[in-house]
Amino acid sequence: MIAVIFDCDGVLVDSEPIANAILAEELTRIGAPTTTEESVRDYMGRSWGHMVEVVTERLGAPPPATLAEAYRERLFAAYAAREVPPVPGIAAALDDLDARGIPYCVASSGDHERIRNGLATAGLGDRFDDARIFSADDVGRGKPWPDLFLHAAARMGFDPRRTTVVEDSPAGVQAGRAAGMTVLGYSARTPASLLEEAGARTFEEMNALVSLLTAPV
The missing domain is CATH 1.10.150.240 (Putative phosphatase; domain 2)
Structure with missing residues:
Protein backbone atom coordinates (compact mmCIF):
# COMPACT_ATOMS: atom_id res chain seq x y z
CA MET A 1 0.00 0.00 0.00
CA ALA A 81 -8.53 36.80 10.34
CA ARG A 82 -8.93 33.91 7.88
CA GLU A 83 -6.20 35.33 5.65
CA VAL A 84 -4.71 31.88 5.02
CA PRO A 85 -6.70 29.70 2.60
CA PRO A 86 -6.16 26.06 1.68
CA VAL A 87 -3.95 25.38 -1.31
CA PRO A 88 -6.25 25.32 -4.35
CA GLY A 89 -7.43 21.80 -5.12
CA ILE A 90 -6.06 20.16 -1.97
CA ALA A 91 -9.47 19.36 -0.45
CA ALA A 92 -10.52 17.46 -3.57
CA ALA A 93 -7.17 15.64 -3.64
CA LEU A 94 -7.62 14.55 -0.01
CA ASP A 95 -11.16 13.40 -0.80
CA ASP A 96 -9.75 11.26 -3.60
CA LEU A 97 -7.08 9.76 -1.33
CA ASP A 98 -9.75 8.95 1.27
CA ALA A 99 -11.94 7.31 -1.37
CA ARG A 100 -9.04 5.15 -2.52
CA GLY A 101 -8.02 4.23 1.03
CA ILE A 102 -4.57 5.78 0.65
CA PRO A 103 -3.27 6.82 4.09
CA TYR A 104 -1.61 10.17 4.66
CA CYS A 105 -0.25 12.47 7.35
CA VAL A 106 1.49 15.85 7.64
CA ALA A 107 5.11 16.49 8.66
CA SER A 108 6.19 20.12 8.89
CA SER A 109 9.03 22.29 10.12
CA GLY A 110 6.49 24.32 12.11
CA ASP A 111 5.59 23.51 15.69
CA HIS A 112 2.43 21.57 16.53
CA GLU A 113 0.41 24.65 17.45
CA ARG A 114 1.25 26.39 14.19
CA ILE A 115 0.41 23.29 12.15
CA ARG A 116 -2.94 22.80 13.90
CA ASN A 117 -3.87 26.48 13.62
CA GLY A 118 -2.95 26.60 9.95
CA LEU A 119 -4.94 23.49 9.12
CA ALA A 120 -7.96 24.71 11.08
CA THR A 121 -7.87 28.13 9.43
CA ALA A 122 -7.74 26.52 5.99
CA GLY A 123 -10.69 24.27 6.82
CA LEU A 124 -8.55 21.13 6.90
CA GLY A 125 -8.41 20.57 10.64
CA ASP A 126 -10.81 17.62 10.59
CA ARG A 127 -8.59 15.84 8.05
CA PHE A 128 -5.66 15.49 10.45
CA ASP A 129 -6.07 14.40 14.05
CA ASP A 130 -3.12 14.77 16.42
CA ALA A 131 -1.89 11.26 15.62
CA ARG A 132 -1.31 12.33 12.02
CA ILE A 133 0.54 15.60 12.73
CA PHE A 134 4.33 15.57 13.03
CA SER A 135 6.64 18.50 13.70
CA ALA A 136 10.37 19.13 13.46
CA ASP A 137 10.09 19.68 17.22
CA ASP A 138 9.57 15.90 17.51
CA VAL A 139 13.06 15.08 16.24
CA GLY A 140 16.62 16.25 16.76
CA ARG A 141 17.21 17.54 13.25
CA GLY A 142 14.80 19.23 10.87
CA LYS A 143 14.78 19.36 7.09
CA PRO A 144 16.93 18.82 5.00
CA TRP A 145 17.78 15.91 7.31
CA PRO A 146 15.49 12.87 6.87
CA ASP A 147 14.68 12.49 10.58
CA LEU A 148 11.21 14.06 10.49
CA PHE A 149 9.93 12.01 7.56
CA LEU A 150 11.38 8.79 8.95
CA HIS A 151 9.81 9.54 12.33
CA ALA A 152 6.41 10.19 10.74
CA ALA A 153 6.63 7.02 8.66
CA ALA A 154 7.58 4.92 11.67
CA ARG A 155 4.73 6.28 13.77
CA MET A 156 2.23 5.79 10.93
CA GLY A 157 3.51 2.34 9.98
CA PHE A 158 4.48 3.50 6.48
CA ASP A 159 7.18 1.70 4.49
CA PRO A 160 9.56 4.49 3.37
CA ARG A 161 10.08 2.69 0.07
CA ARG A 162 6.32 2.92 -0.60
CA THR A 163 5.88 6.44 0.73
CA THR A 164 5.66 9.63 -1.32
CA VAL A 165 6.47 13.01 0.19
CA VAL A 166 4.71 16.09 -1.22
CA GLU A 167 6.88 19.16 -0.73
CA ASP A 168 7.32 22.72 -1.99
CA SER A 169 10.82 23.55 -0.72
CA PRO A 170 14.25 22.29 -1.80
CA ALA A 171 15.09 21.49 1.84
CA GLY A 172 11.97 19.36 2.13
CA VAL A 173 12.72 17.57 -1.12
CA GLN A 174 16.23 16.81 0.08
CA ALA A 175 14.83 15.44 3.35
CA GLY A 176 12.39 13.17 1.54
CA ARG A 177 15.05 11.85 -0.79
CA ALA A 178 17.44 11.26 2.10
CA ALA A 179 14.67 9.24 3.79
CA GLY A 180 14.54 6.93 0.76
CA MET A 181 11.10 8.16 -0.28
CA THR A 182 9.67 9.30 -3.60
CA VAL A 183 9.21 13.07 -3.67
CA LEU A 184 6.70 15.12 -5.63
CA GLY A 185 7.49 18.83 -5.75
CA TYR A 186 4.54 21.22 -5.82
CA SER A 187 5.74 24.09 -7.99
CA ALA A 188 2.83 26.54 -7.92
CA ARG A 189 4.95 29.06 -5.99
CA THR A 190 8.43 27.52 -6.00
CA PRO A 191 10.38 27.40 -9.28
CA ALA A 192 10.19 23.86 -10.62
CA SER A 193 13.89 23.95 -11.47
CA LEU A 194 14.83 24.32 -7.79
CA LEU A 195 12.67 21.37 -6.76
CA GLU A 196 13.89 19.22 -9.63
CA GLU A 197 17.50 20.03 -8.82
CA ALA A 198 16.86 18.78 -5.28
CA GLY A 199 15.46 15.52 -6.66
CA ALA A 200 11.69 15.94 -7.02
CA ARG A 201 9.30 15.19 -9.83
CA THR A 202 7.33 18.41 -10.13
CA PHE A 203 3.69 19.30 -10.70
CA GLU A 204 1.88 22.64 -10.65
CA GLU A 205 -1.80 21.76 -10.08
CA MET A 206 -3.16 19.76 -7.14
CA ASN A 207 -5.68 18.09 -9.43
CA ALA A 208 -2.74 16.15 -10.89
CA LEU A 209 -1.56 14.81 -7.53
CA VAL A 210 -3.51 11.56 -7.22
CA SER A 211 -2.80 10.47 -10.79
CA LEU A 212 0.92 10.98 -10.12
CA LEU A 213 0.71 9.02 -6.88
CA THR A 214 -1.07 6.08 -8.48
CA ALA A 215 0.77 6.01 -11.83
CA PRO A 216 2.77 2.83 -12.50
CA VAL A 217 6.45 3.25 -11.70
Missing part, protein backbone atom coordinates in the same frame (compact mmCIF):
# COMPACT_ATOMS: atom_id res chain seq x y z
CA ILE A 2 1.33 3.42 -0.93
CA ALA A 3 1.24 6.23 1.62
CA VAL A 4 1.67 9.99 1.51
CA ILE A 5 3.40 12.49 3.80
CA PHE A 6 2.45 16.10 3.15
CA ASP A 7 4.37 19.18 4.10
CA CYS A 8 1.98 21.76 5.57
CA ASP A 9 2.81 25.34 4.60
CA GLY A 10 2.59 25.79 0.85
CA VAL A 11 1.26 22.28 0.20
CA LEU A 12 -1.86 22.00 2.37
CA VAL A 13 -2.16 25.57 3.61
CA ASP A 14 -1.40 28.52 1.32
CA SER A 15 0.53 30.32 4.05
CA GLU A 16 3.98 30.84 2.55
CA PRO A 17 3.39 34.36 1.14
CA ILE A 18 2.08 35.87 4.37
CA ALA A 19 4.38 33.87 6.66
CA ASN A 20 7.50 34.94 4.77
CA ALA A 21 6.34 38.56 4.52
CA ILE A 22 5.84 38.68 8.29
CA LEU A 23 9.18 37.02 8.99
CA ALA A 24 11.01 39.41 6.66
CA GLU A 25 9.43 42.42 8.37
CA GLU A 26 10.27 41.14 11.85
CA LEU A 27 13.87 40.35 10.91
CA THR A 28 14.24 43.80 9.39
CA ARG A 29 12.82 45.33 12.57
CA ILE A 30 15.55 43.71 14.72
CA GLY A 31 18.35 44.91 12.46
CA ALA A 32 18.68 42.05 9.96
CA PRO A 33 17.22 43.60 6.77
CA THR A 34 15.41 40.89 4.84
CA THR A 35 13.05 40.94 1.88
CA THR A 36 10.18 38.50 1.47
CA GLU A 37 12.05 36.92 -1.44
CA GLU A 38 15.14 36.43 0.73
CA SER A 39 13.02 34.88 3.48
CA VAL A 40 11.62 32.39 0.97
CA ARG A 41 15.08 31.61 -0.36
CA ASP A 42 16.83 31.23 2.98
CA TYR A 43 14.21 29.94 5.39
CA MET A 44 11.26 28.32 3.60
CA GLY A 45 10.93 24.71 4.63
CA ARG A 46 13.54 25.06 7.37
CA SER A 47 13.11 24.96 11.13
CA TRP A 48 12.97 28.04 13.36
CA GLY A 49 16.29 26.92 14.84
CA HIS A 50 17.93 27.06 11.42
CA MET A 51 16.71 30.62 10.92
CA VAL A 52 18.05 31.62 14.34
CA GLU A 53 21.47 30.18 13.46
CA VAL A 54 21.62 32.15 10.20
CA VAL A 55 20.47 35.40 11.81
CA THR A 56 22.89 34.95 14.71
CA GLU A 57 25.74 34.69 12.23
CA ARG A 58 24.54 37.82 10.43
CA LEU A 59 24.09 39.88 13.59
CA GLY A 60 27.05 38.53 15.51
CA ALA A 61 24.67 37.75 18.38
CA PRO A 62 21.44 35.80 18.85
CA PRO A 63 18.25 37.59 17.84
CA PRO A 64 16.18 38.94 20.74
CA ALA A 65 13.99 36.43 22.52
CA THR A 66 10.96 38.55 21.59
CA LEU A 67 11.37 37.70 17.89
CA ALA A 68 9.60 34.35 18.09
CA GLU A 69 6.64 35.72 20.02
CA ALA A 70 6.26 38.75 17.74
CA TYR A 71 6.31 36.52 14.67
CA ARG A 72 3.85 34.00 16.10
CA GLU A 73 1.49 36.72 17.29
CA ARG A 74 1.28 38.28 13.84
CA LEU A 75 1.02 34.94 12.05
CA PHE A 76 -1.71 33.64 14.34
CA ALA A 77 -3.55 36.94 13.93
CA ALA A 78 -3.52 36.30 10.18
CA TYR A 79 -4.91 32.83 10.84
CA ALA A 80 -7.64 34.29 13.06
Whole structure:
Protein backbone atom coordinates (compact mmCIF):
# COMPACT_ATOMS: atom_id res chain seq x y z
CA MET A 1 0.00 0.00 0.00
CA ILE A 2 1.33 3.42 -0.93
CA ALA A 3 1.24 6.23 1.62
CA VAL A 4 1.67 9.99 1.51
CA ILE A 5 3.40 12.49 3.80
CA PHE A 6 2.45 16.10 3.15
CA ASP A 7 4.37 19.18 4.10
CA CYS A 8 1.98 21.76 5.57
CA ASP A 9 2.81 25.34 4.60
CA GLY A 10 2.59 25.79 0.85
CA VAL A 11 1.26 22.28 0.20
CA LEU A 12 -1.86 22.00 2.37
CA VAL A 13 -2.16 25.57 3.61
CA ASP A 14 -1.40 28.52 1.32
CA SER A 15 0.53 30.32 4.05
CA GLU A 16 3.98 30.84 2.55
CA PRO A 17 3.39 34.36 1.14
CA ILE A 18 2.08 35.87 4.37
CA ALA A 19 4.38 33.87 6.66
CA ASN A 20 7.50 34.94 4.77
CA ALA A 21 6.34 38.56 4.52
CA ILE A 22 5.84 38.68 8.29
CA LEU A 23 9.18 37.02 8.99
CA ALA A 24 11.01 39.41 6.66
CA GLU A 25 9.43 42.42 8.37
CA GLU A 26 10.27 41.14 11.85
CA LEU A 27 13.87 40.35 10.91
CA THR A 28 14.24 43.80 9.39
CA ARG A 29 12.82 45.33 12.57
CA ILE A 30 15.55 43.71 14.72
CA GLY A 31 18.35 44.91 12.46
CA ALA A 32 18.68 42.05 9.96
CA PRO A 33 17.22 43.60 6.77
CA THR A 34 15.41 40.89 4.84
CA THR A 35 13.05 40.94 1.88
CA THR A 36 10.18 38.50 1.47
CA GLU A 37 12.05 36.92 -1.44
CA GLU A 38 15.14 36.43 0.73
CA SER A 39 13.02 34.88 3.48
CA VAL A 40 11.62 32.39 0.97
CA ARG A 41 15.08 31.61 -0.36
CA ASP A 42 16.83 31.23 2.98
CA TYR A 43 14.21 29.94 5.39
CA MET A 44 11.26 28.32 3.60
CA GLY A 45 10.93 24.71 4.63
CA ARG A 46 13.54 25.06 7.37
CA SER A 47 13.11 24.96 11.13
CA TRP A 48 12.97 28.04 13.36
CA GLY A 49 16.29 26.92 14.84
CA HIS A 50 17.93 27.06 11.42
CA MET A 51 16.71 30.62 10.92
CA VAL A 52 18.05 31.62 14.34
CA GLU A 53 21.47 30.18 13.46
CA VAL A 54 21.62 32.15 10.20
CA VAL A 55 20.47 35.40 11.81
CA THR A 56 22.89 34.95 14.71
CA GLU A 57 25.74 34.69 12.23
CA ARG A 58 24.54 37.82 10.43
CA LEU A 59 24.09 39.88 13.59
CA GLY A 60 27.05 38.53 15.51
CA ALA A 61 24.67 37.75 18.38
CA PRO A 62 21.44 35.80 18.85
CA PRO A 63 18.25 37.59 17.84
CA PRO A 64 16.18 38.94 20.74
CA ALA A 65 13.99 36.43 22.52
CA THR A 66 10.96 38.55 21.59
CA LEU A 67 11.37 37.70 17.89
CA ALA A 68 9.60 34.35 18.09
CA GLU A 69 6.64 35.72 20.02
CA ALA A 70 6.26 38.75 17.74
CA TYR A 71 6.31 36.52 14.67
CA ARG A 72 3.85 34.00 16.10
CA GLU A 73 1.49 36.72 17.29
CA ARG A 74 1.28 38.28 13.84
CA LEU A 75 1.02 34.94 12.05
CA PHE A 76 -1.71 33.64 14.34
CA ALA A 77 -3.55 36.94 13.93
CA ALA A 78 -3.52 36.30 10.18
CA TYR A 79 -4.91 32.83 10.84
CA ALA A 80 -7.64 34.29 13.06
CA ALA A 81 -8.53 36.80 10.34
CA ARG A 82 -8.93 33.91 7.88
CA GLU A 83 -6.20 35.33 5.65
CA VAL A 84 -4.71 31.88 5.02
CA PRO A 85 -6.70 29.70 2.60
CA PRO A 86 -6.16 26.06 1.68
CA VAL A 87 -3.95 25.38 -1.31
CA PRO A 88 -6.25 25.32 -4.35
CA GLY A 89 -7.43 21.80 -5.12
CA ILE A 90 -6.06 20.16 -1.97
CA ALA A 91 -9.47 19.36 -0.45
CA ALA A 92 -10.52 17.46 -3.57
CA ALA A 93 -7.17 15.64 -3.64
CA LEU A 94 -7.62 14.55 -0.01
CA ASP A 95 -11.16 13.40 -0.80
CA ASP A 96 -9.75 11.26 -3.60
CA LEU A 97 -7.08 9.76 -1.33
CA ASP A 98 -9.75 8.95 1.27
CA ALA A 99 -11.94 7.31 -1.37
CA ARG A 100 -9.04 5.15 -2.52
CA GLY A 101 -8.02 4.23 1.03
CA ILE A 102 -4.57 5.78 0.65
CA PRO A 103 -3.27 6.82 4.09
CA TYR A 104 -1.61 10.17 4.66
CA CYS A 105 -0.25 12.47 7.35
CA VAL A 106 1.49 15.85 7.64
CA ALA A 107 5.11 16.49 8.66
CA SER A 108 6.19 20.12 8.89
CA SER A 109 9.03 22.29 10.12
CA GLY A 110 6.49 24.32 12.11
CA ASP A 111 5.59 23.51 15.69
CA HIS A 112 2.43 21.57 16.53
CA GLU A 113 0.41 24.65 17.45
CA ARG A 114 1.25 26.39 14.19
CA ILE A 115 0.41 23.29 12.15
CA ARG A 116 -2.94 22.80 13.90
CA ASN A 117 -3.87 26.48 13.62
CA GLY A 118 -2.95 26.60 9.95
CA LEU A 119 -4.94 23.49 9.12
CA ALA A 120 -7.96 24.71 11.08
CA THR A 121 -7.87 28.13 9.43
CA ALA A 122 -7.74 26.52 5.99
CA GLY A 123 -10.69 24.27 6.82
CA LEU A 124 -8.55 21.13 6.90
CA GLY A 125 -8.41 20.57 10.64
CA ASP A 126 -10.81 17.62 10.59
CA ARG A 127 -8.59 15.84 8.05
CA PHE A 128 -5.66 15.49 10.45
CA ASP A 129 -6.07 14.40 14.05
CA ASP A 130 -3.12 14.77 16.42
CA ALA A 131 -1.89 11.26 15.62
CA ARG A 132 -1.31 12.33 12.02
CA ILE A 133 0.54 15.60 12.73
CA PHE A 134 4.33 15.57 13.03
CA SER A 135 6.64 18.50 13.70
CA ALA A 136 10.37 19.13 13.46
CA ASP A 137 10.09 19.68 17.22
CA ASP A 138 9.57 15.90 17.51
CA VAL A 139 13.06 15.08 16.24
CA GLY A 140 16.62 16.25 16.76
CA ARG A 141 17.21 17.54 13.25
CA GLY A 142 14.80 19.23 10.87
CA LYS A 143 14.78 19.36 7.09
CA PRO A 144 16.93 18.82 5.00
CA TRP A 145 17.78 15.91 7.31
CA PRO A 146 15.49 12.87 6.87
CA ASP A 147 14.68 12.49 10.58
CA LEU A 148 11.21 14.06 10.49
CA PHE A 149 9.93 12.01 7.56
CA LEU A 150 11.38 8.79 8.95
CA HIS A 151 9.81 9.54 12.33
CA ALA A 152 6.41 10.19 10.74
CA ALA A 153 6.63 7.02 8.66
CA ALA A 154 7.58 4.92 11.67
CA ARG A 155 4.73 6.28 13.77
CA MET A 156 2.23 5.79 10.93
CA GLY A 157 3.51 2.34 9.98
CA PHE A 158 4.48 3.50 6.48
CA ASP A 159 7.18 1.70 4.49
CA PRO A 160 9.56 4.49 3.37
CA ARG A 161 10.08 2.69 0.07
CA ARG A 162 6.32 2.92 -0.60
CA THR A 163 5.88 6.44 0.73
CA THR A 164 5.66 9.63 -1.32
CA VAL A 165 6.47 13.01 0.19
CA VAL A 166 4.71 16.09 -1.22
CA GLU A 167 6.88 19.16 -0.73
CA ASP A 168 7.32 22.72 -1.99
CA SER A 169 10.82 23.55 -0.72
CA PRO A 170 14.25 22.29 -1.80
CA ALA A 171 15.09 21.49 1.84
CA GLY A 172 11.97 19.36 2.13
CA VAL A 173 12.72 17.57 -1.12
CA GLN A 174 16.23 16.81 0.08
CA ALA A 175 14.83 15.44 3.35
CA GLY A 176 12.39 13.17 1.54
CA ARG A 177 15.05 11.85 -0.79
CA ALA A 178 17.44 11.26 2.10
CA ALA A 179 14.67 9.24 3.79
CA GLY A 180 14.54 6.93 0.76
CA MET A 181 11.10 8.16 -0.28
CA THR A 182 9.67 9.30 -3.60
CA VAL A 183 9.21 13.07 -3.67
CA LEU A 184 6.70 15.12 -5.63
CA GLY A 185 7.49 18.83 -5.75
CA TYR A 186 4.54 21.22 -5.82
CA SER A 187 5.74 24.09 -7.99
CA ALA A 188 2.83 26.54 -7.92
CA ARG A 189 4.95 29.06 -5.99
CA THR A 190 8.43 27.52 -6.00
CA PRO A 191 10.38 27.40 -9.28
CA ALA A 192 10.19 23.86 -10.62
CA SER A 193 13.89 23.95 -11.47
CA LEU A 194 14.83 24.32 -7.79
CA LEU A 195 12.67 21.37 -6.76
CA GLU A 196 13.89 19.22 -9.63
CA GLU A 197 17.50 20.03 -8.82
CA ALA A 198 16.86 18.78 -5.28
CA GLY A 199 15.46 15.52 -6.66
CA ALA A 200 11.69 15.94 -7.02
CA ARG A 201 9.30 15.19 -9.83
CA THR A 202 7.33 18.41 -10.13
CA PHE A 203 3.69 19.30 -10.70
CA GLU A 204 1.88 22.64 -10.65
CA GLU A 205 -1.80 21.76 -10.08
CA MET A 206 -3.16 19.76 -7.14
CA ASN A 207 -5.68 18.09 -9.43
CA ALA A 208 -2.74 16.15 -10.89
CA LEU A 209 -1.56 14.81 -7.53
CA VAL A 210 -3.51 11.56 -7.22
CA SER A 211 -2.80 10.47 -10.79
CA LEU A 212 0.92 10.98 -10.12
CA LEU A 213 0.71 9.02 -6.88
CA THR A 214 -1.07 6.08 -8.48
CA ALA A 215 0.77 6.01 -11.83
CA PRO A 216 2.77 2.83 -12.50
CA VAL A 217 6.45 3.25 -11.70
